Amino acid sequence: MSQFTWKDLIQLNSDSKSYLSPLSCMAHVDVNAFFAQAEQIRCGYTRDDPIVCVQWNSIIAVSYAARKYGISRLDTIGSAMEKSGNKLIPIHTAVFRRGEDYWQYHDGCGSWNSDKSKQIPANLYKVSLDPYRRESRKIFRIFRKHSDRVEKASVDEVFLDLGKLCFQRLLTEDIISKSTENCESLGILREIFQQGEYNIDSTLPTVPEELKLLNFVGDVYNPENKPLIEDWDDVIFAIGSQLVGEMRDDIEDSLGFTTSAGIARTKYVAKLGSNFKKPDAQTVILNKYVQDFLDGESFDITSFWTFGGKIGNEICTLLKTPETGSIKFIRENWPDGPQGLHNYLNKRILELSNTNEIQTLDSSKTEALSQKLYDISRGKFLLPLNEKPIVKSMMSNKNMRKDSCCNIIHAISWIEVFSGELTARIKELEQEYSKLIVPKTVVLLATTLKKKVYRKTGHFIHNHSELTPKDFIQIGTKLMQDIDNENYGAKNSFFYPLLNLSITISNFEIFDTNKTIVDMFGNHAKILTKTTNNTKEVEGGKQEELNLFCCKFCNINFETNKEFQEHKDFHVALKLSDAMNGISEDSKNLTIGERRLLLNKKRKNFDKTPPKTNKKSKGKRGSTPGILSFFSK
């Protein structure tokens, strides 16, 4: 007799409820040493070549072929090369050069190269992870081809809710496997289902003998060689393992990546499963052996997702010793529900209240926490697939070396890099989803030795049909000018060199592309004329006229050429004033573009005082600067 009901089975077919069914089947798939594999494939190496992916002096991914030298992610490339007797094949990530808005690979270059001309100095470059995002999307697309129940958990991981696919394969598709083509009792099950001749609360028939021969793809966790298929959940897992096997094969055949997968009732256990055997493997954790798995492999609380840091350690402390953070300990000491555990945690928090051992946890969190621990320790913490929105935020960031950002010129050059990166990333997403994606918020964050300075747009509107790096450069530059004026220019206080500079865009508005551009931006154009004092309300053709004297950098319209020229002078001056004023050796450190600007400046004899601040040019033309067309108040 089965322990499951028809309701449990049918629930699998529901996108929103499948995870709640005792027959639910989740998978976690992880690309092995993703960055290293991506480079291996890109550069045409094989899996046996010991590739490591390098960023500056650090290794950020180690291929499985390179692990045999004992290389780990924390090694520097220098020490790793030594360990391996120079056998490693290091490949540096793609990089942007300061002042340039595109990334490039410089294969063969990197700090391990003794040839000085083949270095990639971290003060002048910024790492680009775009190539990996691109591969990640290709992989994700393959999962999506097989299933619409996919959660992208990170750049190299997905969760799958296999309930619906398993259900369909079991009950409505012809193919389960060759061994069951003639399975009469399965036919009967299907017939009952199709005729609707069942009571939803009645138990399912016993699993037919023929079905017990169903093959699993990958390894089933079963150290004591107990029977595999006995009830319907085992059948579902066998089908699930086949589905995941097919997806992983597809990924390997079409893209070349090997992956590891875990299949289990819950996301948490599936994730432990994918980590269990690597690379190129998959592990099924059957419900009836999940406790053996959790106990036998001596998992403790800190092995579980979101418990890997302080919280997990504090739980171990509350439970007295690290060993007693073990899953078995929790399950066996609180067998009758989470209430006892809840009381115990609260008691321990009180006991430890005058020590500083417990900092993150407090009694307001223990109720939910004890329920979660109670469930986790039984492999029954049910979490639905989280279908994430396209994007929530996007950051382009650079941690500076001491000479990477010593003045506003440098800062603006980095902003150009950020702008190129963000625009390219948005464009790729737009193409992938056939949407227009418009960020409403742009944040510039500068970190100095002493403080963080933060500027944010109100309501970002771009009036182009297409987003260009220029849009972000305009805004980023404006924000940077504000920050510079307030913290350096006006007060003449300590500000540079910056330790960090970043642009984060967020608050995305997403439009379907089947609308016309006018449909989408018609309203925005109105806002533009409304909120901008110095732009007259004009229609179509007349707008063109105004654009004759339009600063492309700020998108300010000027009424006369003279004003326009003055404004342009102001830009150059602003960009250059700091470099000329202070630190003369800066010029050594400038990129070609920056140096050209400097030369131009000398040639044109720009030394006479230009309009000094933004405010001045504001005042001249009225109360509102034209750049406001990009902001609301």
Added chain:
DNA sequence: TACTCACAG
């Protein structure tokens, strides 16, 4: 809303 912390890969 602005900012910090925690966590993850």
Added chain:
DNA sequence: GGCTGTGAGTA
């Protein structure tokens, strides 16, 4: 350790 992202908490 550097880079990118999410979510919770706090004021």
